[in-house]
Amino acid sequence: MKISLLIVVSLVICSTAIAQVDSTLFKRTQKDTSKLLLNMDAVYNRPFLSVSKLPVAVGGYVEANWQHLGTDGVSEGHQFQMRRLTLFIASSISRRIKFLSEIEFEDGTKEINIEFASIDFEFHPLLNFRGGIVMNPIGAFNQNHDGPKWEFIDRPISATQLLPATWSNVGFGLYGKLYKDNWVYAYETYLTNGFDDQIISNSENKTFLPASKLNKDRFEESFNGVPLITAKVAIRNKKIGELGVSYMGGVYNKFQEDGLVLDEKRRHHSWALDFNTVLSATKTYFNTEWVFNKADVPSTYGQQYGDKQMGGFLDVVQPIAWKNILGFSRSVISAVCRLEYVDWNVGEFDETGGNIGEYTVAVVPGFSWRPTSQTVIRLNYRYNWQTDLLGNPASKTAGFQFGFSSYF
């Protein structure tokens, strides 16, 4: 009886609340398009909704898809996936103090992560302080990963598996930008908690940075007390494009505990190079990122955990039609293609001198339809080749993917 009463009361309250919604109270936060934007601006370069004059803005995006993939004649059948629901909350505490958070639900509620929750203090355009849970600025994808900005359903393999995008951690740092004529120069640098030894002890059976994401304690304590250093410099020219160079490195193992030495300090280093541009004549968009990893793996541990890795991707997006489609007057249809390559283990076998295999190559052609700039509907065909450690004949996976991603 009590429960029934509670339900009735709740419904009445909700219906009242719905009746009170006045869409004119919500407004889109205006984006400053006068300045050159960089990948590092992506966290604020999102559509937000603000309510009346409240100093809080909210936003988010959602991604879902269908796919039908098969590997060497064995198909997983039809799969429907709710990949992501991400919520943003931003607040202007004062004119030069801002707060932004990003909470992500992946694969339903399989993974719930606070990807970003930091306060920014602006002392000078060249000197801003950011603290909290920050996204380590390694590569471009980790900084600029919102689904609606990409024409592909899968995230790049190199960005998410060679690098651990989306990778964020607790820490502090500085960033700044300098505008000069057609150029903008920028830097970011942070000290955060770092990796743990799962990067060379994981179910993937290979050196795998994302394994450290399983360590939920990283937001509470550092695995070994040594900060992870992340730094990036980027430069953008209005006509040429944006080039970024970044580094992330630190000690990944627990080398001592309670004052007792357990192992020597073992470090992992990542370097990334990213570039994006638009050819003005054809409106062709190019976006690429290449990653190099180096790990100090004990020589007695075996070469299945590689000490060097490299890989990257190149996205090409060619708009082919701007027209009214089904009433969406500013629709854009693009032909797209992604090329991916990852060598998980660069080197030669000690036993034979032959090359260590374990590489992935993928080609992902497709089409995208943007009924509005904030929503993308994507059809991709993925074909990838994966060899094992020994370089045996590649297993081949291919199939179609169809889905959407949209800010809301």
Place this chain on the structure above:
Amino acid sequence: MNRKTIFAGLIILVACEEFQPKAPQAFELLDGPVSGLTEAENLQFLRGDVAFNDEVFTTANGLGPLFVATSCGSCHPGDGKGHPFTTLTRFGQIDENGNQYLNLGGPQLQHRAVPGFTPEGIPPNATFSRFTPPANTGLGFIDVVSDTEILTWADPDDIDGDGISGVPNWINLKEYVKERPNSVTQNGRYMGRFGKKAATYDLLQQTATAYNQDIGITSSFEPVDTYSGIAFDPEVSNQTIADVVFYLKTLKAPVPRPENTSILEGRVLFSVIGCNKCHRPEMKTGNSPIAAIANKVFYPYSDLLLHDMGTALDDGYTEGSAKTYEWRTPPLWGLGLSKNSQGGQYFLMHDGKARSIDEAILLHGGEANQIRNNYQVLTADEKTKLIQFLESL
């Protein structure tokens, strides 16, 4: 435009499998179950498949601390032969009196270790041999061949005078191993049939020992940790071991490639020069609780017996009652697919030193001297046909 789009979408939905990679032909792959398993057996096969090929051991689930490989599949990719990267090294036994280096890490070297630990080395003066991991396919068929059938091919005193003897490896049974019905014994020892020296009795012993010696995983069957020498709690369950044993028992026998004239002529040459005296083409299984492998004729090209292979292959190491120069005739089925699991190259013979089938044949000595000589006088064309036949198995 819209009709075309809808039409294209329908094509993708209805025919999406047409755009996916096709399954390899049965003769192009070693893995896969024997046909005729029941639904319940299929389920157990799948569980074993996951444990064998997908389960990776780390420090979190018991790896090491000393080990050779981190998963079963590391040594037997695609259920095929292994690569020098995961070659096993055994040391410390020179005759049938047993291993003299058990207190120094014998019989198997664990040359890798998790961080913070020091791997083993071969003790000074200990002789050793390197063993390339074998293919797994068809092991269930070999497991249920009766001892008496194998013994029909033994000729320890070479009574028929063909230069080929063939003897079983008489081994002590592990306490957890259950003897086969109608087992033949000699002085309380049983006939081994698995491994390079035929020193392993059955697939349970093979599996429990491999978990322990290769990965450093203790079980209720092999509870002693290879690093400390202390019996530990099981790090793998009896259920998982049983599933892996079942998986190994029910992997299909390699499917021969389609024959052509060259292969058929090579088959004739195989018998003419005498390879079939040890690499016996045909065997028959006995009874088995798994109906799919019971009372079947199959073609492993082995006699499962030990033969003197000559001094060139004598490493000075042995197991069971085998002499250091004696090796079990390895089954030749699936030989042509070895490259697909060895990184595109051949690593043949017990230690992988032969880089081609031709080299492997030329390494045969001892009882096989005459057969090797017969091979050497074949014409180049005949050798090619013989090798094509071997690669078709």
